[in-house]
Amino acid sequence: MITGSVMRVKASSALVAEAMVVRNALIISKILQMENVIFETDSLTITQVVKSRGNIGEIQPILQDIKMLMENSDKCGLTWVPKKDNVLAHFIAKLAATNNLGSR
Numbered sequence: 001m002i003t004g005s006v007m008r009v010k011a012s013s014a015l016v017a018e019a020m021v022v023r024n025a026l027i028i029s030k031i032l033q034m035e036n037v038i039f040e041t042d043s044l045t046i047t048q049v050v051k052s053r054g055n056i057g058e059i060q061p062i063l064q065d066i067k068m069l070m071e072n073s074d075k076c077g078l079t080w081v082p083k084k085d086n087v088l089a090h091f092i093a094k095l096a097a098t099n100n101l102g103s104r
Contacts, residue, residue: 008070008096011059018043018063022050022078026069040081042089047080 006069006104007024022041029037041047049056050066070076 015045015056016059016062017045018046019021019059019066023062023065023069026066029076030069036075037073038077039078040079040086040089042081042083042086044080046084047078050078 007021009017009020011020018019018041022039022043025039029039045056048054050061050070050100070078
């Protein structure tokens with residue numbers, strides 16, 4: 001892990017929130033001009049729809065952004081990680097939710 005980001009998201013569903021987080025990670029990687037990046041998410045739905053180039057109406061505008069950000073780089077990938085194995089992300093999210101991230 002090279003960098004990370006914590007952001008508060010107001011979303012109508014967990015799916016929308018997960019899609020927004022993936023989009024944000026892609027934007028950060030572009031800003032930092034990172035190549036050969038694998039993004040991990042515990043959202044199997046997001047991973048499947050991005051890889052299949054499918055559509056889900058609820059997150060369609062966000063998916064369009066994700067696909068656009070990924071299409072310019074064949075060295076960029078998205079992979080699914082089971083929630084139980086996504087320990088670091090959940091630990092950081094818990095610290096952020098309790099306003100303890102800055103004190104570590």
